[in-house]
Structures are given as structure tokens and as C-alpha cells.
Amino acid sequence: MNQIRSELDRTDARTVLVRGASAPPRPSRTVTVAPGVAARVTPEGRRAPLFVSAEAPSGRTIRRYDDGNAxxxxxxxxxxxxxxxxxxxxxxxxxxxxxxxxxxxxxxLERRLVSGARRADARLVVWSKRDGAVGDRYDVVLDP
Known part of the structure; x- marks a missing residue:
């Protein structure tokens, strides 16, 4: 996390792709979008929820979006x-x-999060254990 933060601060970057790594525990003042851990297979394809989570003054907020409503x-x-x-x-x-x-x-999902994070003056960090994201969409690409 310190490497990411220092690289973003040094370059004044707003978006970063971290390849080959799983996301560590979420720090405070961060909202996370992540898939559920299991999917069910239907004739139309795989279905799984997306979870959005963030800290709230009253505790943790978790919202579930079924069928991948990105x-x-x-x-x-x-x-x-x-x-x-x-x-x-x-x-x-x-x-x-x-x-x-x-x-x-x-x-x-990436495009909406990039534009939304910029409007909210927040940084977007995309975690991809396997390479699947296009690196040229990001200000910084890290391969830890």
C-alpha cells in the first residue's frame, strides 16, 4: 500500500492498475467494488453478485447487486x-x-468508476490477480 500511495503522490496520478496481486484489507476512507466469491451457472451464463462496501459513521456499509448489475x-x-x-x-x-x-x-464498470472517482476527487485503484485490464487506461501500472 505504501508503494502505491507514494507512487501516486509522486506522479500526481489519479488512476492505477495493480497487476498480479490481490487487494489487501481495505484502508479507511475507501469504497470497494468486488465480485462475490461464488457464481451460479444458468442457461444464460454465470450469475454472481457484486458487492460495494465502505465505512460509515454508524459502521460498515455493504450493498449487494445481484446478477452483476455493474x-x-x-x-x-x-x-x-x-x-x-x-x-x-x-x-x-x-x-x-x-x-x-x-x-x-x-x-x-472501469469507465464509470474512472470518471466517477475523478469527479469525487478520489483515486481509482484496480486490482487484478491475473492480467485482464488494459494498462493504457491508467495513469500508473504497477507489477509488484
Missing amino acids: EAAADCAVELAAERDLRAVWLCQRKQIGSWWGEGVAQQ
């Missing part, structure tokens, strides 16, 4: 980042999202 999950994350003056938005397991819901859904 648009609603992205809107919720951006809204939470703006309302709570959060420092960062994390998109976790980006490659898994692309394989479960389709690359188009993952790209749409």
Missing part, C-alpha cells in the same frame, strides 16, 4: 465516494469480473 454498483460506489469524502475507489478482482460477466461489463 452500472448500479458503479453508481453506488461513486455516490458513496462523493458523499463520504473518500480518498479512493477500489475495483477488486477485475479479471474475474471480466470472465464471469463478460469483458464489456468489466470495461463499462
Whole structure:
């Protein structure tokens, strides 16, 4: 985390892709969008929830979006980042999202989070254990 923070501070970057690593425990003042741990297979394809989580004054806020409603999950994350003056938005397991819901859904989610994080003056950090994100969409790409 310190490497990411120092690199972003040094370059004044707003978006970063971290490849080959799982997200560590979420720091305070961060909203996270992540897929559920299991998917069910239907004739239409795989279905799994997306979770949006953030800290609230009253405790932790967790919202669940079934069937991978990426648009609603992205809107919720951006809204939470703006309302709570959060420092960062994390998109976790980006490659898994692309394989479960389709690359188009993952790209749409990325685009909405990038623009929303910039509007909320928060940084976007995308975590991808396996390479699945396009590096040229980000200010900084780290391969720890």
C-alpha cells in the first residue's frame, strides 16, 4: 500500500492498475467494488453478485447487486465516494469480473468508476490477480 500511495503522490496520478496481486484489507476512507466469491451457472451464463462496501459513521456499509448489475454498483460506489469524502475507489478482482460477466461489463464498470472517482476527487485503484485490464487506461501500472 505504501508503494502505491507514494507512487501516486509522486506522479500526481489519479488512476492505477495493480497487476498480479490481490487487494489487501481495505484502508479507511475507501469504497470497494468486488465480485462475490461464488457464481451460479444458468442457461444464460454465470450469475454472481457484486458487492460495494465502505465505512460509515454508524459502521460498515455493504450493498449487494445481484446478477452483476455493474452500472448500479458503479453508481453506488461513486455516490458513496462523493458523499463520504473518500480518498479512493477500489475495483477488486477485475479479471474475474471480466470472465464471469463478460469483458464489456468489466470495461463499462472501469469507465464509470474512472470518471466517477475523478469527479469525487478520489483515486481509482484496480486490482487484478491475473492480467485482464488494459494498462493504457491508467495513469500508473504497477507489477509488484
